[in-house]
Amino acid sequence: MPDAVLSNQGTNKPNPTPPKPFTPEDETALREALKRCSPSTFEAAVQFRRTGNPEHVPAVVIGVIERFVEPDLRMKLKDADDDLRLIEDLGIDSLTMMEIVILVEDVLQMTINNDELRNLRTVGDVKTFIDCKIRGLPLPKPTKFIPIEHIGAVMPIQPPFLFLNEASVSSTAANGKYKITGQEFFLQGHFKDNPVMPASIMLEALGQLAVLYLLEGHIPEPGKAVNSSQIFFTGCEGVRAHRVCKPGDILTLSIKPKRNKMPLATFEGAIRVGQEKAVIAEEISLIFAYADAVNAPVPINPATSNTGVVNGAAEAPAASAPPLRVAINA
Numbered sequence: 001m002p003d004a005v006l007s008n009q010g011t012n013k014p015n016p017t018p019p020k021p022f023t024p025e026d027e028t029a030l031r032e033a034l035k036r037c038s039p040s041t042f043e044a045a046v047q048f049r050r051t052g053n054p055e056h057v058p059a060v061v062i063g064v065i066e067r068f069v070e071p072d073l074r075m076k077l078k079d080a081d082d083d084l085r086l087i088e089d090l091g092i093d094s095l096t097m098m099e100i101v102i103l104v105e106d107v108l109q110m111t112i113n114n115d116e117l118r119n120l121r122t123v124g125d126v127k128t129f130i131d132c133k134i135r136g137l138p139l140p141k142p143t144k145f146i147p148i149e150h151i152g153a154v155m156p157i158q159p160p161f162l163f164l165n166e167a168s169v170s171s172t173a174a175n176g177k178y179k180i181t182g183q184e185f186f187l188q189g190h191f192k193d194n195p196v197m198p199a200s201i202m203l204e205a206l207g208q209l210a211v212l213y214l215l216e217g218h219i220p221e222p223g224k225a226v227n228s229s230q231i232f233f234t235g236c237e238g239v240r241a242h243r244v245c246k247p248g249d250i251l252t253l254s255i256k257p258k259r260n261k262m263p264l265a266t267f268e269g270a271i272r273v274g275q276e277k278a279v280i281a282e283e284i285s286l287i288f289a290y291a292d293a294v295n296a297p298v299p300i301n302p303a304t305s306n307t308g309v310v311n312g313a314a315e316a317p318a319a320s321a322p323p324l325r326v327a328i329n330a
Contacts, residue, residue, distance in 0.1 A: 214265060269284050
């Protein structure tokens with residue numbers, strides 16, 4: 001399950017409501033409700049209704065979403081991670097979302113308010129939301145989706161050394177994507193007649209995602225904001241490269257904060273291509289500083305450009321940020 005759920009689990013976690021008796025009549029009604037879902041969805045729903053164990057909820061949610069997704073997109077859902085977008089990637093409109101919610105309410109015997117649906121943008125959002133509702137936990141803050149124009153507006157790093165095409169940031173994690181186009185400057189010599197994305201550049205991309213988390217997801221001290229020109233790489237441990245990445249590959253990046261107290265922030269990170277692991281970093285460390293909020297850059301303002309650098313080797317601040325447009329769209 002997404003970290004927004006796991007991070008709230010502990011000794012003070014509210015206990016879920018004990019399940020109601022699950023009768024043969026209930027099973028018949030459940031089978032009818034899920035008749036167009038997979039057998040595994042039905043089995044997970046039965047186990048949840050019998051035991052009340054929230055661990056069965058993700059399989060139910062994915063199965064219900066799959067039932068409403070167009071057949072040619074269902075394989076994408078089966079192979080997807082939690083940052084798969086409901087509208088953009090799965091074609092789920094507001095009416096279809098309501099149908100999904102009604103069926104989930106019926107199957108899991110819960111009530112969802114329409115206002116609570118506005119912040120559900122990804123498969124992970126839906127799973128986390130329903131899991132929190134069932135466990136009686138506070139709902140997490142909505143995921144913030146950041147397009148390339150906004151990434152470039154707040155990041156001190158700029159093209160051609162910016163390796164994020166899109167990103168999402170929540171209070172507990174950040175995810176991003178980068179497509180290797182084959183036009184990257186470093187591929188001209190890495191390697192001759194066999195362009196391969198350097199592992200060091202993939203670690204740089206993870207570091208950039210961690211920087212974005214500090215700028216957009218970190219909650220600073222009152223009256224302060226993270227200074228984008230004062231974030232620097234300090235170390236990386238437990239790195240493993242599992243896959244060669246080449247032009248055409250779409251890198252799916254994820255980072256999760258481990259410890260975050262000014263001036264030090266540490267993260268764990270991973271990159272995948274599809275469902276294949278590409279790079280794992282057990283710990284990425286950055287140092288950062290605060291600035292007074294009144295003087296700090298305004299987050300996600302396309303009209304604002306920042307200077308300064310954060311990357312694997314500290315660089316001098318840039319004189320100005322170039323106009324934002326992504327080579328990835330080529």
